[in-house]
Amino acid sequence: MKLWQIVFKSLRQHNLSTGFAIANIALGVALLVAVISLREQVHANLTQVGLGVDAILGPKGSPLQIVLNGLYHMDEMPSKIKWTYYQKVLGNPIVEEGIPFCTGHSYAGFRVNAIDQAFLMNFEYLPDRNFSFRPEDGGKGRAFSTGEEAVAGWAVAKELGLKLDQTFNPICGVSTGPIHKSNIKFVGILAPTGTPHDRAIYIPLNTFYTLDGHGDETARMVVDEQYREISGAYLKIKRIRGHALHPGIQDLRYNINQSSEAQLVVPNEVLPKLFDMIGWVDGAFLAVAVLVTVLGTMCLLVALVSALRERRRDIALMRSIGATRKIIFGLVLSESLAISLFGGVLGLILGHGIVAIGSQYINAETGLRFSWSHISMADVSMLPALVVGGILAGLFPAIQAYRLGVLTNLRPMS
């Protein structure tokens, strides 16, 4: 009979306390894995090279507000900037490309952003990844040209059931406001990108100015560049040594920020501040998860100690038929390890299941894409931690079992 068979028999003999200990550990591990995995993936999602944007030229106000509005289609732009100022910035030698946009409109809860056509043609939302159109439209999807045309992000089309040639009327505002009766036609639906770009509708910049109801003053912006305003612009900065942003960005930012016209925001610098702001929330989640895991390990200790009380006679009997103290010690320790490892593996599976379910919800809400199979720091460190936890929890009962006297525990039962 192998050691593992004896361990398995013993665990099965105390299936209630064993099951309870396994469930506790599994729950704690699942929470830890889920919290850490989601945390890591949120961080990765929000810092992935600024979603292809090196810098955002935006109006004066909160830099975080500009990033959230410009990149994540949340919140609102604090103000507008002059087209002429944008052109001036575009003329700086370290600025390779600019994509101007206007925000502030919506449709069925999704943002409608007016943007330069270059966004759909040349923009890399991730390194070497350009937008394409979803294959189910049979290659009929295309970028908008000037006119009453629009391109929908993948998640928008999926949630609203949009089809090509379908028309819509955007709302002036992000939640409520007058409806522009412009009958804009969808001419393309983007393939999924796993970024917030999936959750917006894009129309041509000039269409924005001439939307029905915007009035003559706004319409004048099409022809009069001195008068034209935009919400902001994505900027692509020249790189040096392959990846690093050109150091001239510091001077550029200083000069822009000193002006009264606009500010330059680098998303990769701003987003960590968002993490600092919400850090206490995931810290609290993490603390709860750690607490549940510690409780699970303590539950394992209690289960082993109480099982030991019931098994004193069995252990004494094993000793009387030749099991050495070391074997008994090893048996109890192995049981502890088996429970913690089994609970741990179950917890890992459960944790990834939580990520899979949670990711669908988060993806629907934010457009951020998560993978259930993401290997987080928790996955890597969990099994060694459980081995240590299992040994620590099993040590006390194992020592008790080791010390158990044979004769005192073999008294007749009757």
Added chain:
Amino acid sequence: MIVVLENIQVSYRTGGELLTVLDIPSWYIAEGAQVSIFGPSGCGKSTLLHVVAGLLAPTKGSVVVCGQELTQMGEAKLDHFRAANMGYIFQDFNLLQAYTAAENILLGMTFSHQKPDQHSIKKLLDRVGLSHRSQHHPAELSIGERQRVAIARALACKPKLILADEPTGSLDPVHSHEVVTLLKETCLELGCSLIVVSHDQSVVDAFDSSVSFMELNRAFAPVPPMSNFGGAL
């Protein structure tokens, strides 16, 4: 000689006084012998078996079993020695409840470092008349059947000495006779020595060689029958 005891004393300190419960000047058992030790309940017969089995170290004296001095052995070595050379049968069966009859025997083999041998287990269960009950747990066996499994387990490691402590204490006279006969026969077949302690006269009568524990143990001090043997008699 399979067992040689010399100047054995087992004493406990209780209430500030030293109480000697076992005092045997000299006792020998020949190899292959089958001996019963009789005496009333609570007189220290089990203590003697515990000393012979190495489960209890005597306060002084020498215990030689199968040519090995047990009092000089470390605990781990003693555990190995016991597993390899002795089989112990208790009064109340002491089978592991989570294990089937066959597994209880297998466990004995495992701890005595014998290669698990299904054929031997089947043969042993056949011999004790329980081959049809091999997959039954102790709770599913009758009292007599449980004691047969205990005998089979004690024999599984092919011991040189079987120690049986009141093996029929929980059995009715019919089963008691069956178990004693089985014990004697199987020990004879395997060529191992047998020491049985019992307070049951019918068990004692089944052996050619019997020893009175009161004569063997100098520490035994008879007390008035009513208070000492009331339960047993």
